Amino acid sequence: MYSCKYPPLRFNAPCLLAPGLLLFNRLRCRSCSAPIMGSMAAQISDDLDGDLSKVVPTTIMMVALTSVFLGSLFLCMGAFRITFIANYVPYPVIAGFLSGIGLQLMNNGLHMSSPLVFTRQVFTLQQLLLLFPALSFVTLARVAQHRNWAVALSFPSILIVSFVSFHIVTFVCGVSTEELQTNGWIFEWSAPLVAQSPMWHPWTSIDFGLIEWGVLAREGVRFTVPLVILGAIKYSVAATSLSTVFSRDISADNEMKVVGWANLLCGALGSCGGCHYLPAMGIMKQIAGHEKVPALVCSTLLLLLWVTGIQMLELVPKFIFGGLLLSVGMKFLDSFFTAPLKFLKPAEIAVLGFITSSFLVIGMLESVALGTLISMIELLYHIHQVGCIYLEATGAAKQSTMVRSPEELMALQIRGGAIFILRLQGFLVFGTSAKIVKRIERCVQSLEPGRVRFVVLDFELVPNVDARAVLNLRKVLALTDQFDFDVYLCGLTPQIETRLTHNHTDSSRVHFQLKDFDSALRTRILESESRAGDSQERRRMHQQLRTFKSQIDELKSNLQRSQLMDGSQQRQQANDPNDELGRIDDHLGDAQGIIARTEATAQNVDETREDTSEAGLHLKKLKCKMFSQIVLLYLVILGLVIVIIWRVISKFA
Template sequence: MTKNQKTPLRGNAILASGMIGLVAGIDNLGNGLAIAALLFSGPLASGLGLGVGVVLLSAAILALLVGLRSTQPNTVALVQETGVAVLASTVAAMAADTPDAPDAVRVATALAILGTSTLVTGALFWLVGRLRLGTLVRFFPYPVVAGFLAGSGWLLVEGGLTMLTGEHAPLANLGSLANPPTLAKLAPAALLAALLVVVLRRNAPPFALPAVLVGAALAFHAALAVLGITPDQARAWEWLPTVSGAGAVSLPWPTEIVATADWSRVLAAAPAILSVAVLGLVGLLLNSSGIELANGHDIDANAELRVTGSANLIAGLFGGPSGFVGLGMTLLAGRLGAADRWAGIATAAVIGLGLFFAGWLVANTPVFLTAGLILFLGIELLLEWAVASRKRLPRGDWLIVLAVLVAIAVVGFIEGLALGLAVSLAMFVYTYARLPVIRSSTTGHALRSRVDRSPAAMHHLTEAGGAIEILQLQGYLFFGTAEQIVHHVRRRLSDAGAPPLRFLIVDFAHIKGMDSAAASGFTRIRNLTATAGVRLLLSGLPPKVAAALALTELDLESDPALARVIDIDHALEHCENGLLATAPLPPPDGALIRHLEEALGPHARLADAVAALDELRLMPETVLIQAGETASDVFIIGRGRVKVQTTRPDGQRLRLRTMTGGAVVGEIALLLGQRRIADVVVDEPSVIYRLTAATLARLEREDAELAFVFHRLLSTTLAEKLTRATLVIEQAHR
C-alpha cells in the first residue's frame, strides 16, 4: 500500500516540474528574444541571430547547472534583465561611437562586453561565496539598491524606445516619437506593456504572460492577413525584424569573439561591467532572502554564490548575459508542487528545444512585441522600486531612491551609483553623528567612588562634588560623534552658573573603538581643560583606544594636565582626594570620638561609647573580615584604611570598596544575622574599633541609652549607604 501511494506522488512531482519547466522555459524564450533585440538593434541588428543564440544558451546553462547544484532543490535560475539594462546603454554607446567599424567587429565587441560582464559577475559570486562573505553584502544600503533597480527600469524603458525609434537617446528628442512610422510601432508596444502591467498585477495564473505574448503575436499576423500586408512589406516598414541569413540563430565560438572584438572598448566598459556584477551580487542575495522568508528555512547564501558563480563563468565563455535564481519562478515551483531538481532541468530542456525554433521565432516576432515586453519589464521595475517603495521606506530613504533614479536618467548609470553611495554615506554619517555618544553626564555630587570616608569628608564631597564632571561614553567614536564631547566640555567650562570645574573624568569603559579624527578631538579637549586649569582623567581605556590616542599629541604617561586611570572608580577616588586635600577639615588624628561627633552630633555618652569598644592596632594585609564567616561584630575605623574585596572564580581579587577613618564596616551582616559576603583586609597601618554582638546585647539589657547611640550610628550609616546606592541607580537609568 505504501508503495502504491508513493507512485502517484512521484508522478505529481514530475508533472509539476514539467509545468514549471514549460512556464519558465516559455518565459525565458520571450525574455531572451526581447533581451537580444534590446542589445542588438540599430547598428548592431546584424548580430541579432547571434544575440538570440547566446542569450538562450546562457539561460539554459544557468537553469541546468544551478538547478542541479543549488541548495534549494526546486530552484529556477533565469537571465536577469536588470544587468542587461545597464549593459544595453553601454553597448549602444559603443556602437554609436564606432560608426566606421565593420559590423562583425561591433557585434563581437558587444558579445565581448556581455560575456566579460558575466565572467566578472561569476568570479565575484564565486569569490564572495568562497570567502564566506555573503552576509556582508546585505549591508549594502537598501535605498541605493532600490535606486539601482529603479534606474535599471528606466534604462529598460529607454532601451525599448530605442528599439522602436532606432535612436540611441530617444527621450532626448521626443519629437521623433510622434513620427507616423514610429508611432505605428510605439502605440501597440505601449498598449501591450500596459496590458501586461494590468494583467500581471491581478494575481494572474502562471500562463498569463506567455498567453498574452502568443495572443498578441497571433493577432498581429492575423491583422496582416486581413489587411493583405505581406511579411516582406511588414519588414520594410520595420514591423518585423530584418535578420541576416533569413533570421538564422547561431552560436559564436569564444575564440571568434576574442579574435574579432575591440578590447579597448571592452576595457572602457569596465565601470558598467563592475556595477552589473555588484548589482547581481545584491540581487542574488535579495532573492535568496525572499525564498528563505517564503519557505521558512535558511539557505546557505555562500553555497548559492559559489554554485551560481560557476554557472555564470561557463555562460560567460559564450558571451551570454548573467543571471541567478528567479524569486517568482522558484516560489511558483514550490506552489505547483515541484520539490526536486527536475524543475531546473525541465526549464533548461524547454529553452534548449526553443533554440531549434529560435530562428523562426526571431523572424516572425513583431517588433512591437519585443519592445513592449522590454517596456513592461522597465515599467514593472519603476513601479516596484520608485513608486511602491514609498510605502516601505522612510521619506529620506525614498528620496535617495529618486535621486539615484534621476541621476541615472539624466547623467548615467555609474554617476547614479556614485551619487547613491555618496548620499547614503552622508546620511549614515549624519544620522550616526546624532546618536548620543555620551552615555551619561553627572557630577561628583551624584556619583562617588567606592571609598567610605568620615562623615565630615563625605559632607564636604557632597557640597563640593560639582567641581567634578564625569562623562561616560558609549559606542564607536568617529569624527562626527567626537564633536559632541568637545561641545559638551566647552559648554561646561563656560557655564557661569555651575560650580568652578576642577576635574573632568572621561570614561571609555563602554567604547568599542575610535578613529584617528576622534582621537585628535581629545587633543582639543586636553587643551581646553588645561587652559581652564582643569585636570583631565581618562578612565577605562581599551587597548585599541589607548593606541589611537597615543598616535596623537596626547602624552598619556607624563602630561601634568591629564592622567590615565584604570577605571572610573579610581578616577573618582583621585578627584575626591584632590578636593579633600584643600578642604577646611580637621586633621585626621584618629580620635574616634571626633568621628562619632561628625556622624551623630554632640552627645553626652560618646566617651562611654568609645570606652565600650575594643581597640585593634592592625598592620597591612591583616584579614579583618573573611567571606563566609558568621557575623558577630561590627568595626569602626579610627585611623587608616581597609579594602573590601572578593575573589573571582579565576582567583583574581576584585576591589569592591575602600574605607577610611570614620567608616563603619560589617553593620549589615551583624544586624541581619547573615554570613559575610566579602573579605575586608587592612590596607595600611590602622587603628580599628570593634563592637561585638555580645556587647551590644548587654548594653540593650543594661544601658538602653548607650545602646541607642550605637543603633543610631548603625542606622545613620545604612541610610547614607542607601542614599548613595539610590543615586548610582538613578544615574545608571538616565
C-alpha cells in the same frame, strides 16, 4: 532581443570577422559592464589602428577575461562576506534604483514596440497599430491584477493568447514573414546574422594567433579600478535589492557567490557575464513564484541561445516583448515609487525621484554611483546628528548600582559637582571626536576656575578610533595643566589604549588602565576625596555622617513599631470567625465561577481545533488543485514551444 537604439556596425571584412558584428552590438546594448567594456573596445581599436583582423579577436578575448575577472571578484566578495556594504544604502536609493529599472523597462518596451514612439512619426497609422497590441497587453495584465485573478494562470494565458492570435490574424490575412519584418511586427534579422548568432560562434571563428596580448594587458590594467568599483557597487546593490523585491531576508553574500560562478562560466563560454535579472524576479514575485525560478528559466534560455542562436525568436511578435516589459516596469513603479510616497519624508521623496529620473538621463551605473554618493552624504549627516556623546553628567547626578561606603556617598554629595562625566559611543572619527574637545573646553571655561577637578571619559561603548580622533583626544589630555583638572580614561580596549599611549608624554594628571566607570570613581576619585580636604570639610562630612546614621536609627524604630501594630490587628481579626467563614464562602463561590468559565473555554478551544483541522484539509485540496492547474498550463506552454521549434527547424531545413 538584439535590437538597439544605436545603428549596427558595418564591417567590410572576411567571414572570420562576422562574429564581431554581433559582439559589438551586444556591448553597445548591455547596461551592466557595457560602458567600461565599450570604452576598452574603443581603445583597443585605436591602439591597433582599426585593423579588424586583430581588433575583433582581441576584443572577444577582452570580454571573456573581463567576465572571468568580475566572477572572481564577486566570488571573493561573497566568500569574505563584504556585500554588507550595500546594506548601508538608504531605502530611498534602493527604491529609486528599482523604480529606475521599471522606468527603463517601460522605455525599452515602448521602443521595442515602435522605434519612433518618442518622435512625431508615431502619430501615423502604422506606428499606432504597432503600439496598440502592446498597450492592450498591459491593459489586460493590469485588469487581471486589480481583479485579483490568479496570476499564475492569467499572465501565461495572456502571453499564449497574444501569440496565437497574432499568427491566426497573419495567416488569415495572408501576410508573409518578409512583410511582417518590413512593417516592424517581428525582428528584422538577416540570414547571416541568424546563422552566426549562436554564442559558441566567436570561439570557433577567431584566430587566437592574431590576439594582441600586450594591448589587452595594458588596457586591462588601465580599466581595472573603474571596473572593480562600479561593478562591485552595482552588483552589490542588485543582490541586496532582492530582499526588497521579495519582502524578506535574502543573503546577498550567497547571491554574489552564485553570480561569481555564473560570470566565470560565461567567460569560459566566450560571452558576457551578468547579474540578477530583476525584471524576471519581479515577474516571479507577481505570480507568487520562487525566486530561484527566474535563474532556471534564464539559464535554460541562455543555453538555447548559446547552442541555436536567435532563430527561435523570429516568430515571436515584438509587441509581446514590449508589452511584457511595460507590464513589469509598471509593476516596479507601483511597488517602489508610488507606494513609498505614502510614508517617505519630503527629502527622501526628492532623493527617490532624483535617482529614478537619473536612470534615463545619465544611465544605470552612473545613477548607482550617484546614489552611493548620496548615501555617503546622508550617512555622514546622521553620524553628525547622533554624535559620539552617549551621556553627559556630573558625579552628583550619575547613578550607579555599585554599593558604596558612607564616606564615598558623602564625597559624591559634596564633591560630585566637580566630576564631569562623558560616556562615549560608536566609532570615533574626525568629525564626532571634535565635539569631545569642544564640550570639555566649554565646560571648564564656563565654570569658575578650579570648579571642575576631574573629567571621566568612558570608552565602554567605543569599539575603535581613527587617527584624527587620537589627535583630538590628545588635545584633551593637553588641557589638563592649562585648566588644572585630572582626566580618567576607563573602559579602554587594548587597541585604543595602545594608540593613545604611543608617543604620549607621561603626566600625573592622566590616568589609564581603568576597567569601568565605577572603578574610576571608587579607586581613583572617591577614595582620595574622602581622605582629602581640610579639617573644616572633614568635620562637616563627619557631622553629616552622624546625622545620616541617626536618621537610619529613627527609621528602624519606626519600622519595628509598625510591625507590632500590624500583629495586634491580626489578633483582633482572628477573634471574629464568622467574618472569616463569610469570606471563605465568597472565595469558594468565586472559585466555582472560575472553574465553570475555564470548562467553557476548554470546550471552545476543542471546537476551534476541529475547525482548524478542517480548514487545513480544505487548503491542502486547494493547493493540490492549483498545482495541477499550473502543471497543465506549463505542459501546454511546453507543447507550444516544441511546435514553434519544429516550425523553425522545418523552415530552415
